[in-house]
Amino acid sequence: MRKIVFPLWIAALIGLDQLVKWWTVETIALHEVKPFLPNIMSLTYLRNYGAAYSILQNQQWLFTIVTIVVMAGLVWYFIKHINGSFFTLFSLSLMIAGGLGNFIDRLRLGYVVDMFHLDFINFPVFNVADICLTIGVGILFICLMKEEKNGSKS
Numbered sequence: 001m002r003k004i005v006f007p008l009w010i011a012a013l014i015g016l017d018q019l020v021k022w023w024t025v026e027t028i029a030l031h032e033v034k035p036f037l038p039n040i041m042s043l044t045y046l047r048n049y050g051a052a053y054s055i056l057q058n059q060q061w062l063f064t065i066v067t068i069v070v071m072a073g074l075v076w077y078f079i080k081h082i083n084g085s086f087f088t089l090f091s092l093s094l095m096i097a098g099g100l101g102n103f104i105d106r107l108r109l110g111y112v113v114d115m116f117h118l119d120f121i122n123f124p125v126f127n128v129a130d131i132c133l134t135i136g137v138g139i140l141f142i143c144l145m146k147e148e149k150n151g152s153k154s
Contacts, residue, residue, distance in 0.1 A: 013097035017128040021113040047111040052099030088143045094136030
């Protein structure tokens with residue numbers, strides 16, 4: 001069952017990411033800011049040619065190599081632990097979906113479409129794939145710390 005549900009979950013998250021990016025490009029002009037949740041979040045369409053915080057601008061070859069290596073590692077770890085912890089698989093599926101969502105943009109467009117801007121803090125504009133990656137890494141960190149504490153490596 002896990003071999004079906006988690007890949008479907010990954011595909012759904014990638015689809016959601018791409019749908020939100022498509023909607024953003026179709027309805028918001030580049031660099032335009034639209035209020036969304038007053039004083040919390042606004043929507044804006046930005047093109048990110050770099051990584052987090054726009055570092056390493058225009059290094060697409062580097063992002064391609066790193067993404068392929070990291071995705072291969074995540075998929076290998078996912079397959080190896082398919083019968084393991086639900087939360088580990090959940091976190092890995094979030095990370096795979098997030099990585100592939102942004103990778104699709106880089107291959108197709110040469111940049112990543114970002115749209116969510118937090119109004120209450122100076123934070124980089126981000127997208128659904130970034131949310132998946134961040135939550136996935138956080139959950140995996142907790143899972144690994146719990147395993148370390150319990151001494152139960154799988």
